[in-house]
Amino acid sequence: RLSIVPADRLLSRMFRIPSQYLATRFAGDMATRVQLVDDVAVRAARDFVGVMIELVMSLLFLGLMVYFDSLLAALVAGLGVGNVILMRVVSNMRADQNRQLRREQALLFGIGVFGLRNIDNLRATASDDDFYTRLTGYQARELVARQQFAELGYVIAALPRFFTLLSAALVLGVGGWRVISGEMSVGTLMGFYTIAASFLVPIGTFVRFADTFQILEADLQRINDVMSAEEDPSFGDQADAEPGKIATLNGKLRLAGKIEIRDVTFGYRPNHPPMIKDFNLTIEPGQRVAIIGPTGSGKSTLLRLVNGEFAPWSGEILFDGVPRNQVLRHVMTGSVASVDQQILLFSASIRDNLTLWNPTVTDQQLVSAANDALIHNEIMVRPSGYDSHVEEGGRNFSGGQRQRIEIGRALVNNPSVLLLDEATSTLDALSEMRIDDALRRRGCTCLIVAHRLSTIRDCDLIIVLNGGEEVQRGTHEDLIAEKNSLYYELIQSH
Incomplete structure (x- = not known):
């Protein structure tokens, strides 16, 4: 004891x-x-x-x-x-x-x-x-x-x-x-x-x-x-979110999907220059926004800020008009999902890796998410289907399969906001297109970090970052027309 x-x-x-x-x-x-x-x-x-x-x-x-x-x-x-x-x-x-x-x-x-x-x-x-x-x-x-x-x-x-x-x-x-x-x-x-x-x-x-x-x-x-470390505010006693600012879908509290990033500045070390500087962005529910930029420009950092992994030095991030740390935790976790560059699979069944041991996830939700992630058929050909064992780190799956399981995990709870950081980097163009179509059918807000033209060209808005600062903003057609721009160089290099 x-x-x-x-x-x-x-x-x-x-x-x-x-x-x-x-x-x-x-x-x-x-x-x-x-x-x-x-x-x-x-x-x-x-x-x-x-x-x-x-x-x-x-x-x-x-x-x-x-x-x-x-x-x-x-x-x-x-x-x-x-x-x-x-x-x-x-x-x-x-x-x-x-x-x-x-x-x-x-x-x-x-x-x-x-x-x-x-x-x-x-x-x-x-x-x-x-x-x-x-x-x-x-x-x-x-x-x-x-x-x-x-x-x-x-x-x-x-x-x-x-x-x-x-x-x-x-x-x-x-x-x-x-x-x-x-x-x-x-x-x-x-x-x-x-x-x-x-x-x-x-x-x-x-x-x-x-x-x-x-x-x-x-x-x-x-x-x-x-x-003695300070507890993440999302785990503490939170004030109730204002009823008018949270939409109710299927009897459950769920965010509508609006994201506002207001004057956000952030860095990993207080005594060093910030990684993100005075960044502003508003994403309406259902919109798809891509972030592109050279390595080290702060793309993944921005997604981690939106996901709540880090707190900004200054500024604020709001969901449906409510500051992130005031949104009830179960509402946030049920509404926001992310797919990271680092794929994490556990030594457990495929079902447990998709649901993260959440007993409330139904088989219908599970199969729907796996189908949209294009992994259902490959799961079913295994001897035990969704109960098949996953080795530590997913060593008994290919890179593309691991990434699709990660995408399926993000879709299981039918989130209203998806944060995708090179989420389809190991997939072929056809698979990427089919998954993209499935995400569009779900109608969730998407904030995407990617370099492939096929991933970002149809986004409602594209943000170009360089050195933690926004240097361009617009649709693909608007940005590609600027021949001497950073966006043009990045697209040509890929």
């Missing part, structure tokens, strides 16, 4: 923090933080009660030493305090090394997962040797960090033994002098020596636990880094 409940809260928090937070951290780093919860719980449950008992025993032994001889008791207690202080200094150094070790372990874990997930691509491109060299570099850094962490551990392990021997020497030396001077009997000295040794044993245990606590403190900081 000590680990399950906090781990559940941590995972829940990870799903609720903004994408900007996750974009600055490695996936392996985030995965290891979940494991840290279990490590902290196990160590705390295993050591805490025992240390409390040992601490009570040490206080009892201290009282007995004071009863026998206050001078020797002060010497032994002083050594115990010195042990704790020195341990504290060394443990602080070790806590810093533990943080460094955890970072290196997270990086190593992340690069290892990446390699296993992309092993086929690495082999196909003859990059496996280069990747192995990079992986061994991460392993070497992790090994160095682990060795440095262990070296101070040896020092901490030796501290209790050192102070025990020093205490014995002082007790026997000072006590022997007092025996000679007649201030103490030999029996009292031997009894005190035994009690002093018993006093230092719990102190040694406490010192080791304090070192463990320092390590746990560093781990807790990594956990609290997630728990």
Whole structure:
């Protein structure tokens, strides 16, 4: 229970923090933080009660030493305090090394997962040797960090033994002098020596636990880094959207599909120039708008802003006249869908990959979406149809099939807004045209990033971006007529 409940809260928090937070951290780093919860719980449950008992025993032994001889008791207690202080200094150094070790372990874990997930691509491109060299570099850094962490551990392990021997020497030396001077009997000295040794044993245990606590403190900081992160506003308590600004279709709250982007400026790093600058756009329900531009011009970034993955630095994005963060979450997720360049398929059935485990999706919705994505027939020829297994990353499907499954997933909930980022880049022209016709029949608003002329030429509006700024706007016929324009150059190059 000590680990399950906090781990559940941590995972829940990870799903609720903004994408900007996750974009600055490695996936392996985030995965290891979940494991840290279990490590902290196990160590705390295993050591805490025992240390409390040992601490009570040490206080009892201290009282007995004071009863026998206050001078020797002060010497032994002083050594115990010195042990704790020195341990504290060394443990602080070790806590810093533990943080460094955890970072290196997270990086190593992340690069290892990446390699296993992309092993086929690495082999196909003859990059496996280069990747192995990079992986061994991460392993070497992790090994160095682990060795440095262990070296101070040896020092901490030796501290209790050192102070025990020093205490014995002082007790026997000072006590022997007092025996000679007649201030103490030999029996009292031997009894005190035994009690002093018993006093230092719990102190040694406490010192080791304090070192463990320092390590746990560093781990807790990594956990609290997630728990203290600001939650995505869409998960919080939202004000009810104005009834007049949300259309009701088939008894369900659903957006009509109007998008307004007002004076939006955004960048990935606050101390760097923005990626998108003062961008404005209004898309009416059912319109199809394409965004085109050279690599790095901010096309995908703009779609991610509309999708809510990032929050703009300034300006606002509205759906049906309501700011995005004020639209009820279930309305937004049921009305807006996206198809990204990075296709994500899970190790599960085709049905689960299409519905994302949503039990409310009917078979009719599922088949309709698959048909419009041109993947239904290819699913049905598999032995188990929609219950056929998908390997991790969709390795048992072709690139075109994976992309069509992704499109089908976006269409399952019959969205009123579709955000398409090179959504048909792996498909042939005929398949692309048939899917495009299906999307038009659905009548949803489409914001499209693409380079193929066949994808964008029939759009109601085409926006040309360059360096995060709009440089042209119009229909294909209007823009292609400008022979010296960026749009003309881009179309000619493709």
